[in-house]
Amino acid sequence: MTTKQTSRPDKHDPGTVADNTWFVHGGNRCDDTTGAIRTPIVMANSYQLPEDPTTLDDSDYGGLVYTREHGANQLGLERKLAALDHGEAAAVFGTGMAALHAAFFTILNPGDHAIVSNVTYMRVWGLFDSLLPAKLGIVVDFVNITDLDAVRAAVRPNTRLIHTEVIANPDLRVSDIAALADIAHAAGATLTVDATFTPPPLFRPLDRGADLTLHSLTKYYSGHGDAMGGAVVGASASIEAIRTGALHHVGGAISPFNAWLIMRGTITLPLRIERHSANAQAIAEFLAADPRIAHVAYPGLPGDPHHARASAQLRGGAGGVVSFAIAGLHQDRVRFVNDLRVITSAVSLGHDETLVAYENYAEARASAFDAPFRDHGLIRLAVGLEAADDLIADLDAALTTVYGPAE
Missing domain, CATH: 3.40.640.10 (Type I PLP-dependent aspartate aminotransferase-like (Major domain))
Known part of the structure; x- marks a missing residue:
């Protein structure tokens, strides 16, 4: 043999x-x-x-x-x-x-x-x-x-x-x-x-x-x-x-x-990561300009404290995840997440569809986070491959339902 x-x-x-x-x-x-x-x-x-x-x-x-x-x-x-x-x-x-x-x-x-x-x-x-x-x-x-x-x-x-x-x-x-x-x-x-x-x-x-x-x-x-x-x-x-x-x-x-x-x-990773990053950039810019949002973390934003470090290391974008905080009550933030229609409330990231996960920090490691995330919890948006305009419209509609229209 x-x-x-x-x-x-x-x-x-x-x-x-x-x-x-x-x-x-x-x-x-x-x-x-x-x-x-x-x-x-x-x-x-x-x-x-x-x-x-x-x-x-x-x-x-x-x-x-x-x-x-x-x-x-x-x-x-x-x-x-x-x-x-x-x-x-x-x-x-x-x-x-x-x-x-x-x-x-x-x-x-x-x-x-x-x-x-x-x-x-x-x-x-x-x-x-x-x-x-x-x-x-x-x-x-x-x-x-x-x-x-x-x-x-x-x-x-x-x-x-x-x-x-x-x-x-x-x-x-x-x-x-x-x-x-x-x-x-x-x-x-x-x-x-x-x-x-x-x-x-x-x-x-x-x-x-x-x-x-x-x-x-x-x-x-x-x-x-x-x-x-x-x-x-x-x-x-x-x-x-x-x-x-x-x-x-x-x-x-x-x-x-x-x-x-x-x-x-x-096989399609280079194409997908480019789309993930482009969509995330557009969404981060929308959230950063919205007065209903208390804080946005995304290293692709020029005003982000980690932007320079990300720009020096990353090639072709800043990734497909945006984290943000919304002021108000915990129940309001839960309602916001559940009112989303295109975006799905689920863990994980890197999927073809956009996923959102809300966590309200109360455990020992919460002290490591910036004040907005400690005070208001953190909403992690794992941006998918949908049309960015549809994702932004979904976020805006859920924000409007809970917090009223942007001023």
């Missing part, structure tokens, strides 16, 4: 074609069996072993063995994502949180110290606020990540990790990735950057010195609200440690079908 060649090599190698061409062709392999020009969904959990299976080791991805560790669809997606983020390798997971946990699990050991942005995705905040300290004895300082002096002051001899988002979820503050990389590396620490809000071609953290880039593939990469996944991208040695540790032994693997769906979504 011999090991079967499962597919022909990619038609193109990264670096030999433009980014937009790699978005279309990267990671895809024609199928030897049928001649299909797209890699088919391989719904198998196990693959035929070579004649002498004892010759395999954990790093042998040429011969597929078991889908939890490496399957045909996962491998193609990993190859594509690594090149898109200018990394050497990638590992994909079942969710974004599985990818984040895998990176932290690999980097940190009991007693290590981590510096984490004090505004970050709520599940990451919870991971560092309770689970990692309680289970592994990790010591954590939550710091305003945009205050570089505060970050430097938080560094300890045992600091092993600095973690941030490019654009923070949900208040949209913007990190200086190159400066944070300098601080981390001077301390002998690893900089991990969640770039879910800013996928390629908007931004590539590895180009600015980050050690690992992480994505919730559920969001912009998938783009259709119908698949879940996560990814870690970086140097080959780092990704191999994450794969053979957290992925192989803890699990968290992505399904072949979700990997195939996300692979399909990546």
Whole structure:
């Protein structure tokens, strides 16, 4: 028995074609069996072993063995994502949180110290606020990540990790990735950057010195609200440690079908992110000029305190998320959200349709937010691909129902 060649090599190698061409062709392999020009969904959990299976080791991805560790669809997606983020390798997971946990699990050991942005995705905040300290004895300082002096002051001899988002979820503050990389590396620490809000071609953290880039593939990469996944991208040695540790032994693997769906979504990502950003810019400008709105956060606005930092780092827009606050009573804001007709009240982002989520901060981390968000709650608008005029009209109509017409 011999090991079967499962597919022909990619038609193109990264670096030999433009980014937009790699978005279309990267990671895809024609199928030897049928001649299909797209890699088919391989719904198998196990693959035929070579004649002498004892010759395999954990790093042998040429011969597929078991889908939890490496399957045909996962491998193609990993190859594509690594090149898109200018990394050497990638590992994909079942969710974004599985990818984040895998990176932290690999980097940190009991007693290590981590510096984490004090505004970050709520599940990451919870991971560092309770689970990692309680289970592994990790010591954590939550710091305003945009205050570089505060970050430097938080560094300890045992600091092993600095973690941030490019654009923070949900208040949209913007990190200086190159400066944070300098601080981390001077301390002998690893900089991990969640770039879910800013996928390629908007931004590539590895180009600015980050050690690992992480994505919730559920969001912009998938783009259709119908698949879940996560990814870690970086140097080959780092990704191999994450794969053979957290992925192989803890699990968290992505399904072949979700990997195939996300692979399909990546093809149109450059076009979609351009539309997301353009729509978000138009909506942010409308909200900023409306007297019924107490506060708008969007780094694409010239008056936003993070505009200069975003402009220096991002390419082709400021992303598809706008956060804002409306004065008045909590019940009024609930009514506003529920009166929207085109926009859907739901979590997540990066979908083809616009989603809105309202949160009234009462927990411990509320002190990290600016006063308008602490006082009035935060409405996060994940802008979709609809006509911007329709979205603006929907917002205006709901505002008028609750607060009356703009003066």
